[in-house]
Amino acid sequence: MAEQKLRAVLVGCGTISEVWLKASAEIGGLEVVGFVDLNAENARQRAAEFGAKNGLVSTDLEAALRQTRPDIVFDCTLPSARAQVVQTALAHGCHVLTEKPMADSLETARQLVAAARQAGKLYAVMQNRRYDPNMRRVKAFLDSGRMGALTTLNSDYYMGVHFESFRRQQAHILLLDMAIHTFDAARFLIGANAVSAYCYEWNPAGSWYERDASALAIFEMSNGVVYTYRGSWCAEGLATTWESAWHAVGQRGSLKWDGAENIQAQVVARTDSMLSSFDDVPLAGETPRPFGMGHLENLREFIDCVRNGGQPLTRADDNIHSLAMVCAAIQSADSGQRVPVVA
Ligand SMILES: NC(=O)c1ccc[n+]([C@@H]2O[C@H](COP(=O)([O-])OP(=O)(O)OC[C@H]3O[C@@H](n4cnc5c(N)ncnc54)[C@H](O)[C@@H]3O)[C@@H](O)[C@H]2O)c1
Numbered sequence: 001m002a003e004q005k006l007r008a009v010l011v012g013c014g015t016i017s018e019v020w021l022k023a024s025a026e027i028g029g030l031e032v033v034g035f036v037d038l039n040a041e042n043a044r045q046r047a048a049e050f051g052a053k054n055g056l057v058s059t060d061l062e063a064a065l066r067q068t069r070p071d072i073v074f075d076c077t078l079p080s081a082r083a084q085v086v087q088t089a090l091a092h093g094c095h096v097l098t099e100k101p102m103a104d105s106l107e108t109a110r111q112l113v114a115a116a117r118q119a120g121k122l123y124a125v126m127q128n129r130r131y132d133p134n135m136r137r138v139k140a141f142l143d144s145g146r147m148g149a150l151t152t153l154n155s156d157y158y159m160g161v162h163f164e165s166f167r168r169q170q171a172h173i174l175l176l177d178m179a180i181h182t183f184d185a186a187r188f189l190i191g192a193n194a195v196s197a198y199c200y201e202w203n204p205a206g207s208w209y210e211r212d213a214s215a216l217a218i219f220e221m222s223n224g225v226v227y228t229y230r231g232s233w234c235a236e237g238l239a240t241t242w243e244s245a246w247h248a249v250g251q252r253g254s255l256k257w258d259g260a261e262n263i264q265a266q267v268v269a270r271t272d273s274m275l276s277s278f279d280d281v282p283l284a285g286e287t288p289r290p291f292g293m294g295h296l297e298n299l300r301e302f303i304d305c306v307r308n309g310g311q312p313l314t315r316a317d318d319n320i321h322s323l324a325m326v327c328a329a330i331q332s333a334d335s336g337q338r339v340p341v342v343a
Pocket of ligand 1: 013
């Protein structure tokens, strides 16, 4: 059966749009027919790079949607523009796939979820790390029960990242822009939402960020698992991967994952002395990294749901629980109190 032809307009032709457009080109029957950015030159450049001879270039999303009448809007703008972009796209009858974070506040996120529900359109978020093959391998092992029920999950994310962008000035930048990936991955691996958060956030001495480049957070999850996060964008040397380094403890074993190809797991073999003995469980395997950190698979699943029905793994009404972790961490850091996590 011939693939249903789908047309998309991409709004926000900045850095990450290149990854989206490369991924889109891999998906049969999907055409990007419009390139929108407040900065016309960015839109023109992306249209030219991706050979869209007939692609519309515009600084006005509303006008572009009226003119091209696409099925889908890809939103690669900044969180502060999300509400306006998503509302406009839904009002024009489009399904929407948006970059993370899905909004700059929970209130906005709730309004956008409600608007999508009312419009009867798919609305999902690019949480590409859920599609990383090694993330999937770790998840499959945790779900297999071989190390017993999970009790504790730790993640470490340390990098010295010298952005030349909005990230240098924005408040809570590590939590909003990066930890959203890690928190979402934690929800995915644990299979539960957070119920409480305690967070300490600071800007380390010598930081090249204006504020909030480091954070520590503790979450209690609805199934009793305790998840801890340590992270910094201002940590030179011995970098973790973008996916973070993970340590998972179960009732009968543990798993460590460096966020790349290296996964180690041990399960209890005998417990007849002070320290148990363990069996190593082989679990790693060379896997080519997915194109664009998982963007292609995230996009492919979204397009598949547009064509055939169903809801993508990163649908917004579920992803709001990851944003709720970020917002609760920020609230906790601001108040110095442990706070409930409410989506
Ligand atoms: N999923 C990932 O792995 C990943 C990686 C990098 C960035 N991101 C996310 O992607 C988003 C964009 O990041 P970036 O690094 O490409 O930023 P960027 O600053 O390079 O690009 C943003 C673009 O959006 C345009 N823009 C802003 N508001 C607009 C509006 N209202 N209408 C039209 N265009 C508008 C800007 O002019 C700019 O060209 C952010 O939310 C970021 O967190 C995700």
